[in-house]
Amino acid sequence: MAASTVPSTLAVSDSDNTVQEIKPNECQPGQPSLGVVTTTQIPIPSSHDAPKAGRQLRGFAWFIMVVALILSTFLYALDNTVLANVRPSIIDTLGRIDLLPYVSITYPLGEVGSSPLWGKLNNLFNNKILFLIALAVFEIGSAVIGSARSMEAVIVGRAIAGFGGSGIYMGTMNIVSAMTTPTERQLYLNHIGIAWSLGTILGPIIGGAFADSSATWRWAFYINIVVAAFGGPTCVFLVPPVLPPAANTRTVWERIKQVDYVGEILFLGGVLVLVMILGSGGAVYSWTSGQMIGLYAAAPVIWILFYVQQRFEIFTVDRIFPLQLAGDWQTVSLFFWAALAIANNVVTIYSLPLLFQFAFNDSALRAAVWTLPFIAALLASGGPLGPIFPKFPVYWIWFAAAGSLMLIGGGLLTTINYSTSRGAIVGYTVIQGLGCGPVVQLPFTVGQAKVARSEAGAVTGFLTCAQMGGLVLSLGIATTVFLNLTTNDIAAILPDQPLSLIQAAINGDSSSFFEQLDPDIRQQIVEIIAHNIGKVFYLNVAGSGFGLVTALLMKRERLQLRVEE
Template sequence: MAEPLAGSTTTSNVDLASEFKGDDAKDSSPDLADLQVLDAEKGSLEPPQDNDNSDGSSNRSDYKPWQWVIVALALYSSAFLYGLDTTIVADIQAAAIETFGDVEKLGWLGIGFPLGSIATILSLSKAYGIFDVKWLFLGSLVTFEAGSALCGGAPSMNALIVGRVWAGAGGAGMYLGLLNLLSINTSIQKRALYMSGCGVVWGTGCILGPVIGGSFADSGATWRWAFYINLVLFGIFSPAYLFVLKSYNPQPNKTFSEKVKHIDWLGVVLNAAVYVTFVMVFTFGGASWRWSDGRTIAVFVVFGVVTIAFVVTQYFSLFTTPTDRLFPGDFLRSRSLILVYICQACEAAALFIPIYYIPIFFQFTRGDNGVDAAVRLLPFIIITIFCTMLNGATMPKVGYYMPYFLVSSFFLIIGGALMYATVNATTPTANIYGFSILMAIGAGLAQQAAYSVAPAKVSPSRVADAVGFINAAQIGSVVIALTITSTVFQNIGYKHVAAALHGLDFSSEDIHAALAGAKSAVFESAPPDVKEKVVKGIVKAIGDGYILVIVAGAVELVASVFLKKERLFMEAGAGA
């Protein structure tokens, strides 16, 4: 059995075999890589030393201080790119609709990127525990950049959507690689700080996405440069990825063909199918297809079938083994891992709903352009980043992680309730800022905490699985939250706008275009009193989306109450 990680108390790192008592318990003794990780965890704050494997590859890289600074900057740049692309379409949707039309496909622009991520996240997480981390990370970067290039040069809406999904798949591997590289190369005493830094950079990218996207959309460069900018940033940091970042091979004694055999290929396909069919149901249902349409029902059925098939194949390890199966089922025997998974999902969902819908609110109620509307997010941006940094700086000193999730949940409930119950088209801007700050405290205070907790609750050989497990919660909840809120906004908003335009000569496409914020006939030719009713209806639809923030806060509150009241993080040398 692997010894407890240094820097924790005897009450925090429980006996791993008794915690899981699952398929991996018999294989929990540390191998060479595990022992090297454990050595690095024993209070050392310096970059790990080289330990060569029998195949000549470096197991833990020895970075000089200047090399580590360069590597850290390059890694954090990938987090920024991932966050940026997650939200950059928030303020270019109208411009893309004006270029291509196809307003009924609007929802796919926001959902496509996280969909590509969640469809591949578990597969890539498993791969990071098998293949060389550096080269898998670089492959993911190249995939992300290729998807971005396709988005920038897209000749049609369908091509743009494909590019978004493609970039999302590469982005998932890119972000997972970052998290794994930080976990590999940092001690438990410093990991929370590094992870919170990752969260700050990623969150900054997420929140600046609408600002940057809106700036390009409103400029002569056009919205296409919102994607081309990724290629420029990649070019700047590519020498660091290629020549300074060093390899880490988690299974150095296996050949490539042997490693490929350990991939759960059936699980890979079924996992992707679950999320794709889920998004198809709620994106097309009610918008392009009626809920009673045979196509909607058929996709519902397929979604149910593939979900059941995925659960069954993972439970019984069909065509794979308990160790190699895609979903780390033994983690479900750990109360702590289940609860931090739930908390992380709630945190991510509550973060992205305001990011997408606060700018939309100001565009409709204040007539802001893309840049001005995105700038309205600044209070949310600043407080979210501050709270994420506060978590990373204080959690290792406090030791306890449960209070962060608990306090976060209260702020999410209060902020979400105020946005839902009190906001209308004439609500003062100061009120919106105040409510958004409350949500920012809730979304930021524990946004990255699970990434520090989960790796500390498993043996070193399972760190990649633990990171992927939490990342699946984060990205999966973003997909679900954006899909549900998009469905609510499109369906409820359509009803309100249609009611306001009753008796006037406006088509269904005109109504959808109005919801997209495009220069539609509704806002160009409708009488002022009708426009006012349209805006009120749209604001009501936006407000309904904040119900999900309230729900996320409530679920996190319940989950956090059942978290262990333990000290998991301590200063170097303080642990037993």
């Protein structure tokens, strides 16, 4: 989001305020076709009131500010997966294993459920202040978890931290977008995506390291407060005010009244039902139980009510979800890509450590090491895109190429089993990473460049909601598919064991269970787990295939990203 009162406000297009539409089948002499041949000028919304682009901070101060912002995103991502290896320790300390699924689902509930609210607030108020508030809320949640004396307190703390984490990510995206020019924005947005991926991967390692040390699992959450002691003051002193246009035309009270509280409540209710279905189905309740049937019935009702309320702006003058963007196919295609790129990352990062820990008997640390080639591929393909994209900003080609690589990598990953070598698995993930890297944050660059400055914040909120939704749904579906398939297959060879004990063992909450079994039975279980992890990657195949189709349907246009100095 650009700020009309800050020197770093963006001009989103060239001086003629156009994008170039590239039409196929009309080849220019001497030019390669690539389906991209002639150009015509298409007007896009004007932003004549925006000052010239440029950064207020440069040099070392700019570097420190960017590090502080990205570090905050790293902490937010870390908490997505930090529970993986600390759950057994939390249960040992606080008991109540029956509440464990709710500990897992409250963080994503807080982050996804509050995403539209943070997006709307960033369109109305100073983004810097909102970021600092979100950071404070996140740290309060971390403190509640770390000091918890009951499982209920952990659940409440996770919800608070998720709420704050959503605001951190939204604020980081808005501030970085406002303080960079279109030509450099993709580079810095890629840094955010890489920090998120690293945090997601390192979460289980850092959590497990604390859980196994004298510091105990509590420091897996207290560490957030320690790191924020650097990031918070840095942002206070270095980040300039980032004011949306509404801040100059309405009073604070008018903007407070403008927030769509009814829409936020309905959206949060819809997310709650979906998260409950994914988190409770097959784990807490049988899929055919009365509780689950009630959730199935409630989900469409709540989402229909939300759509009607947003569509006709009932009890609001400014709907919380940017529904106007959902009417444009090009923006919707970017929404899908924002979701599926994150989903491909999450499914890969979630599944690989399980495979190496169970199939190869690796420690949590060693299993995480084998995910580093995937991250290296993300860096190798995503990092250079920053300076390259402005020179060749025909975005449909980037999405199509990424979709093709992701489809190939995902397809190969579906073939893995107990006998698949480490080298082959790493090779498959590298292909997957090369596809994911360029497009994790590319929808933001494209979406912001295609709208007027006044709509840039709405686009950021729209796409951030897609990312968080993709994260939660893909992780929930992947976990549900793997857990239910594996539980049923293991139960077939261990019919006398309760399903709850088998699921706890798969989750890592009762690992000694497998160690007590006969070696031949353990071997069969390992083969079952490896085979079902391969099935999880069909989610990536489906998403990548759909993404490739949408890429081929995108406009053949060249974005004009040059900014007048």
